[in-house]
Amino acid sequence: MKRGTKHxxxxxxxxxxxxxxxxxxxxxxxxxSIVERMExxxxxxATMPRxxxxxxxRPADRQDPIALLQESDSERLPExxxxxxGRMLQSPFAFFRGSAAIMAADLARTPTTxxxxxxxxxxxxxxxxxxxxxERNILFDINDFDETLPAPWEWDVKRLVASFVLAAxxxxxxxxxxxxxxxxxxxxxxxxxxxxxxMDPLEVWYARLTAEDIMDMVPAExxxxxxxxxxxxxxxxxxxxxxxxxxxxxxGRAAIRDTPPLIFHPDVTRAKDFNEALDSxxxxxxxxxxxxxxxxxxxxxxxxAAIKVVGVGSVGRRCWIMLMMSASNDPLFLQFKEAVASVxxxxxxxxxxxxxxxxxxxGQRLAQxxxxxxxxxxxxxxxxxxxxxxxxxxxxxPLVETFDEELLTLxxxxxxxxxxxxxxxxxxxxxxxxxxxxxxxxxxxxxxxxLSYADQxxxxxxxxxxxxxxxxxxxxxEA
Numbered sequence: 271m272k273r274g275t276k277h278x279x280x281x282x283x284x285x286x287x288x289x290x291x292x293x294x295x296x297x298x299x300x301x302x303s304i305v306e307r308m309e310x311x312x313x314x315x316a317t318m319p320r321x322x323x324x325x326x327x328r329p330a331d332r333q334d335p336i337a338l339l340q341e342s343d344s345e346r347l348p349e350x351x352x353x354x355x356g357r358m359l360q361s362p363f364a365f366f367r368g369s370a371a372i373m374a375a376d377l378a379r380t381p382t383t384x385x386x387x388x389x390x391x392x393x394x395x396x397x398x399x400x401x402x403x404x405e406r407n408i409l410f411d412i413n414d415f416d417e418t419l420p421a422p423w424e425w426d427v428k429r430l431v432a433s434f435v436l437a438a439x440x441x442x443x444x445x446x447x448x449x450x451x452x453x454x455x456x457x458x459x460x461x462x463x464x465x466x467x468x469m470d471p472l473e474v475w476y477a478r479l480t481a482e483d484i485m486d487m488v489p490a491e492x493x494x495x496x497x498x499x500x501x502x503x504x505x506x507x508x509x510x511x512x513x514x515x516x517x518x519x520x521x522g523r524a525a526i527r528d529t530p531p532l533i534f535h536p537d538v539t540r541a542k543d544f545n546e547a548l549d550s551x552x553x554x555x556x557x558x559x560x561x562x563x564x565x566x567x568x569x570x571x572x573x574x575a576a577i578k579v580v581g582v583g584s585v586g587r588r589c590w591i592m593l594m595m596s597a598s599n600d601p602l603f604l605q606f607k608e609a610v611a612s613v614x615x616x617x618x619x620x621x622x623x624x625x626x627x628x629x630x631x632x633g634q635r636l637a638q639x640x641x642x643x644x645x646x647x648x649x650x651x652x653x654x655x656x657x658x659x660x661x662x663x664x665x666x667x668p669l670v671e672t673f674d675e676e677l678l679t680l681x682x683x684x685x686x687x688x689x690x691x692x693x694x695x696x697x698x699x700x701x702x703x704x705x706x707x708x709x710x711x712x713x714x715x716x717x718x719x720x721l722s723y724a725d726q727x728x729x730x731x732x733x734x735x736x737x738x739x740x741x742x743x744x745x746x747x748e749a
Contacts, residue, residue, distance in 0.1 A: 304468060304700045311704025314383050320706070322381050323424060324715035326722035328729075329379055335372045335730040336737045342371070345610065346586025347577075352746035353531060354585035358734060359745055362724070363440040365731040366433060367394055368582035370417055371613040372730060373429055376723075378617035382422035383705055388636050388696035390689075391417025391614050392583065393426040394433035398685050400481070400666030403640035408481040408666070411638055411688055416584065416609065418633025421618040423693055423702055428723070430689060431455050431716045434682050435724035437670055445721060447675045451682040452720035456713040458686030460706040466694035467703035474694050478639035479687060487680060512662060513601040517574070517593055524601070526576040526593050531746070533591075535576045547651055548575055552592075555606075555648035555658050558628075563643055570594035570602050578661075580607070588654065591661055603661035604644060608654055625649065627657035637692040 302310070343351050358368040366373075370392040390397065390412050397414040431452035438448030466474050485493055516533065517526050528534050538544060552572055556564055574593040579585055590606040609626035623629035627647030635641050642659040649655055673681060693699055706712050737743040 307698070307700040308467065308704030311383075311385075311701035312707060314701075314705045315707075318381055318383050318705075320711040321715050323428070323712065324718035324722075326376075326380070326719055326726065328726060333375060334733075335369070336733055336743065338372050338375065339369060339734075340743075342610075343586070347588065348586075350531065350579060350586040352744045353579060353748065354582070355734065355738070355743050356745040356747045357582045357585060358731075359738060359747070361440055362728040362731040363433075363436040364582060365734060366436050366727045367396060368585075369727070369730065370429075370583055373432075373723075374417075374425070374613040374617055376726070377422075377425045377428060380424070380428070382424050383702070385423055385699075385702050385705075386420045386618075386697065387423045387426075387693040387699065387702075388633050389417075389419055389421035389423070389426050389614065389618075390415060390633075390637065390692070391419055391421065391426075391612050393430045393689065395430065395437055395670060395681065395685055396433070396668070398688060399668050404643045405640075409639060410479040410481070410484055410684060412692055414581075415630050415634040415637065416607070417612045417614060418630060418637070419612040419614040419618055419621055421614045423699075425614070426689055426693070427456060427459055427716065428719055430685060431720040432723040432727065434678065435720040436727055437673070438678060439724065441671060441673060441678070443675060443678065447678065448724070449717040449721055451678050453710075453713045453717040454679050455682035455686040456716035457710065458683045459690045460686075460703075460712055462687045462690035463694060463699055463706065464703040464708075466690060467700040469694075474691070476639070477691050477695070479684065479691065484684065487683070489676065489680075492677070509601045509603045509660065509662075512603055516578075516591070516603065517601070523573070524593060524595055524599075525574045526591065528576070532579045532748075533576055539575065548572065551606075551648055551650060555646050555656075558631075558646035558648065559644070567644065570596050575606075578605075580605075588656075590656075604658055605661040606648070606656045606658050609647070609657050610655070626655040630657040636696045639691070639695070 346354070354368065358365045374391070392414060393412070397412060398410065399413050400408050400410050401413055402408055434451040434455055435445065435448035438444070438451060466477070469477075485496065488496060517524055519525075526533065526535070549572070556567060559567065571594060572592060573595050575590050578589055578591045580589050584607070587610070588608040592604045592606060594602040594604065596602070609630050611626060612621065612629070615621060621629045623632060625647060627649075631645050631647050634645065645657070645659050647655070647657045668681065670678075670681070693702075734743065738745055
């Protein structure tokens with residue numbers, strides 16, 4: 271965008287007629303220096319002050335949040351939809367995690383600078399964590415890209431900071447603590463993005479947040495606990511750890527264990543042609559891998575497949591887990607997760623990837639410093655899109671529910687740093703860095719926005735509770 275141009279909400283900037291949005295392009299004039307691009311970004315403050323991002327007020331014509339959630343119910347497995355709402359009912363924070371579509375619609379009404387990155391799309395603090403690279407190093411990064419799409423950078427930041435206020439409230443911490451965590455997250459994002467903007471593109475591409483970086487930052491009293499979790503995660507594959515929990519051997523044959531309603535073999539698995547269809551889907555997925563990854567995958571054979579309920583927002587989407595075994599009976603679990611249009615697409619424009627599984631894979635590979643060796647995609651015989659990855663590969667889930675003020679603030683710093691790296695890897699960000707600047711105006715604006723939007727999430731959660739009482743939403747509460 272040229273200097274002095276009036277800025278528009280992102281949904282107005284989406285191209286007419288549903289034209290697919292391209293991948294993020296370099297901001298600033300072609301051939302402009304980093305200094306020139308940063309100056310152009312700085313000039314945007316005249317028409318879009320950084321303080322403008324602080325505001326959130328419910329629009330008078332805001333769509334009913336429960337109706338917006340229910341729009342996707344017809345596409346989900348009907349018997350699993352009550353589990354989705356049961357999980358969201360647990361707390362405002364749980365509701366927030368499952369309501370990315372609601373916040374996407376709200377974010378589209380907020381001001382942006384029109385600079386785009388490859389957005390995560392569902393950027394809350396529970397979608398970060400540790401995972402093992404193909405080289406078996408443990409990194410900290412974003413680990414969920416179901417909603418990824420080129421979109422305004424502000425949307426990821428605003429969803430992330432709001433999640434910190436809700437997490438603080440869920441843990442019984444004060445709003446002062448939650449606001450400080452939100453500001454810390456925004457400050458970390460701003461400072462790290464400025465650093466990345468000045469780096470060589472290859473430096474940014476290879477940048478990563480390692481286990482050693484985290485150990486250097488955490489308090490001495492929790493280092494031993496974190497080190498133990500890291501060592502356990504790196505000591506074996508996720509499939510080896512999952513096998514005793516998810517599968518067993520019956521009559522000399524390995525099989526996934528049914529624990530309905532969360533893991534089960536649907537009726538289709540008993541059809542005569544199921545194995546033939548499974549082999550066809552697997553072959554199509556295999557073709558999306560590079561030749562060396564196919565050679566590795568060929569060391570395993572498919573032995574079973576079943577439905578597994580995962581996450582909060584994904585409940586009801588078709589998610590298959592496939593058990594594979596090597597010649598020496600080493601297990602490998604692959605997850606075939608249904609991919610549909612990103613919740614950002616109605617507001618940022620449709621993906622330029624016709625296949626939503628490929629959209630997820632592309633976004634993940636672009637944003638992460640390293641990705642799963644088995645990451646691929648496939649179309650099922652019924653036309654549904656899926657992306658494929660290992661079910662868990664030495665993943666370390668943050669125990670956010672145990673965080674006190676110190677750990678929540680530290681975690682906020684890590685998440686802000688990680689999001690800055692992901693955005694900088696996906697797009698030229700010196701214009702954004704120039705806009706954010708060296709002052710605290712944006713950080714403080716994000717603290718105010720986070721408080722206001724957390725209040726909105728609590729009101730929406732109350733609306734869900736009211737719908738359950740009226741019987742318009744059915745829930746299944748898990749033990």
